[in-house]
Every structure is written in structure tokens, then in C-alpha cells.
Amino acid sequence: MEPRFLLLSDVAAELNVSDSQVYHMVRSGELPAIKIGGRGQWRVERARLEEYIQRKYAETAEWVRDNPLADRDPE
Template sequence: MSMTAEEKPIVGVKFLTVAEVALVMRVSKMTVYRLVHSGELPAVRVGKSFRVPEKAVHDYLRNAYFDAG
């Protein structure tokens, strides 16, 4: 029996708090909340807070990279 992406267990995924994401990205927590609410940065809601997969942060930064020259 094959599992879909939604059915596969999340094992070994490291989740970061909004504050941790802000430190990694060197932006404010409000900027992280804006990215989460706009859908640019995927997150999981846990109670009243959000958790962001670490890989999603690295993917976002990799895709947002701008070579100035």
C-alpha cells in the first residue's frame, strides 16, 4: 500500500519558532508572520503559535537569493 504525501509521517523534521526563524533570517518576527500569512513561508499552527520547518526556511532563502553582480 502506497502513502500520499499527506499520509506520510513527519519524522526527523526540525521545526523552528517564529523567533528562531527571525534570528536565522535576520529579520523581525513581524516579517516572519507576514511571510507565513501570505503563504510564502509554510508553517504549522500549534495552538496559538506557528512552527516553520527548517528546510522551508533554507528553501525560501535559496529561492530568494539575488546575485547583484
């Protein structure tokens, strides 16, 4: 069974980005997370990570629609 909450390092591994990039995404509010424990350690719920990924797919699809490739001359 997969854990419900992930460490920021686990999220970074899932997204293949650096820990600092994930920290920035969390601190900016781009990726929802919670602080727990006496030291206020960040955790990202797996469901929120999956929602984030789906949102990024939708944003990317919209960007691709709005920015089509320039037509190239046939070779």
C-alpha cells in the same frame, strides 16, 4: 542536533529580520509553516526555511540580471 521545527522568533533571528516580518511572510504564504497545538502556534520546518532562502537567492540573482548597474564613466 538541530530541531526540525523552528519558532517564528528563531526564523527571525536566522534571517536577521523582525518577528512581525516573519509572521507576515507566513500569513501571506511566502514562507511555508504549520500551526500546531491548542493555541495554534506557528512552526517553520528547517528544510522549508532553507528552501525559502535558496528561492530568495535565485530571485535575487534573476533581479540582478534584469537590472544591471548603469555604466559609470571611468574616473
